Amino acid sequence: xxxxxxxxxxxxxxxxxxxxxxxxxxxxxxxxxxxxxxxxxxxxxxxxxxxxxxxxxxxxxxxxxxxxxxxxxxxxxxxxxxxxxxxxxxxxxxxxxxxxxxxxxxxxxxxxxxxxxxxxxxxxxxxxxxxxxxxxxxxxxxxxxxxxxxxxxxxxxxxxxxxxxxxxxxxxxxxxxxxxxxxxxxxxxxxxxxxxxxxxxxxxxxxxxxxxxxxxxxxxxxxxxxxxxxxxxxxxxxxxxxxxxxxxxxxxxxxxxxxxxxxxxxxxxxxxxxxxxxxxxxxxxxxxxxxxxxxxxxxxxxxxxxxxxxxxxxxxxxxxxxxxxxxxxxxxxxxxxxxxxxxxxxxxxxxxxxxxxxxxxxxxxxxxxxxxxxxxxx
Numbered sequence: 001x002x003x004x005x006x007x008x009x010x011x012x013x014x015x016x017x018x019x020x021x022x023x024x025x026x027x028x029x030x031x032x033x034x035x036x037x038x039x040x041x042x043x044x045x046x047x048x049x050x051x052x053x054x055x056x057x058x059x060x061x062x063x064x065x066x067x068x069x070x071x072x073x074x075x076x077x078x079x080x081x082x083x084x085x086x087x088x089x090x091x092x093x094x095x096x097x098x099x100x101x102x103x104x105x106x107x108x109x110x111x112x113x114x115x116x117x118x119x120x121x122x123x124x125x126x127x128x129x130x131x132x133x134x135x136x137x138x139x140x141x142x143x144x145x146x147x148x149x150x151x152x153x154x155x156x157x158x159x160x161x162x163x164x165x166x167x168x169x170x171x172x173x174x175x176x177x178x179x180x181x182x183x184x185x186x187x188x189x190x191x192x193x194x195x196x197x198x199x200x201x202x203x204x205x206x207x208x209x210x211x212x213x214x215x216x217x218x219x220x221x222x223x224x225x226x227x228x229x230x231x232x233x234x235x236x237x238x239x240x241x242x243x244x245x246x247x248x249x250x251x252x253x254x255x256x257x258x259x260x261x262x263x264x265x266x267x268x269x270x271x272x273x274x275x276x277x278x279x280x281x282x283x284x285x286x287x288x289x290x291x292x293x294x295x296x297x298x299x300x301x302x303x304x305x306x307x308x309x310x311x312x313x314x315x316x317x318x319x320x321x322x323x324x325x326x327x328x329x330x331x332x333x334x335x336x337x338x339x340x341x342x343x344x345x346x347x348x349x350x351x352x353x354x355x356x357x358x359x360x361x362x363x364x365x366x367x368x369x370x371x372x373x374x375x376x377x378x
């Protein structure tokens with residue numbers, strides 16, 4: 001059986017008429033850069049995230065970059081973040097000339113450990129970028145308390161977490177000063193290419209982000225700031241807007257798939273009670289009863305790379321997010337990071353593997369995935 005990690009063709013088949021009509025509408029208008037469709041998308045996404053303002057940008061990476069630029073963060077400044085994330089989280093910090101400071105993760109959630117942040121705050125610290133990894137919100141209460149005490153900007157990296165919420169019902173992006181979204185096609189709300197958005201509850205910040213995404217110009221040809229070309233294409237906005245109405249049902253399906261995996265692993269006797277080392281079993285992801293959007297379903301397992309090869313041979317898609325923590329990446333060697341600096345991130349990088357969890361995954365496919373893992377482990 002073939003079980004892809006993600007099947008975007010299956011999704012497209014269910015909404016083909018809506019997507020095709022949305023794209024055709026853009027071509028009929030011939031308004032491809034910003035414009036009314038982008039504005040409609042900004043309003044809808046901001047409202048969905050519990051925010052008052054949205055600014056469409058060219059990618060999730062540029063959403064992070066422009067938020068940092070809006071806070072005037074640059075050379076000599078430090079920004080605290082997690083080493084267990086996609087490269088853009090730290091790469092954006094370096095691109096504005098600042099220094100990323102890495103804080104290890106909570107091994108249960110894979111998110112930055114708030115209890116470890118305080119020790120890394122210095123007079124140079126200007127912001128914290130918590131990442132809501134795999135669709136689970138980070139501990140924002142503790143992070144916001146630190147931000148208030150030290151006067152720090154909070155930029156939520158919600159590239160994998162649109163629609164997620166915490167135990168208080170607050171949506172990702174609505175707690176910090178900025179929320180950054182990605183519309184990369186593999187995300188739970190993906191476009192037809194690159195795209196992103198910054199959402200926030202501060203009109204002045206939203207205005208500055210809007211200027212910066214368009215070379216800092218307002219009005220046209222008059223530049224208040226040095227910005228960049230970070231504009232969201234109307235075609236991407238149209239696709240995202242058409243998909244947004246389906247997002248809650250897709251999230252419900254992802255959560256149902258996660259519950260089914262949990263049950264199937266338990267029925268197979270494969271659930272590790274504690275750490276996976278030496279157990280021959282798997283550790284299931286931490287998925288609360290509500291709030292997690294399950295952008296990825298990530299297990300821990302012994303002999304991870306051998307399992308991946310076995311699954312690939314059986315036709316089961318899988319992926320490692322992420323095999324090398326950011327503090328150990330070659331391009332950040334100048335920061336002086338060493339093995340052992342962030343032990344939980346390093347351990348996760350060696351033990352985790354993501355399984356197919358897309359909304360259209362069938363019961364038969366899920367059972368096959370678990371059966372293959374059981375065959376390998378036993």
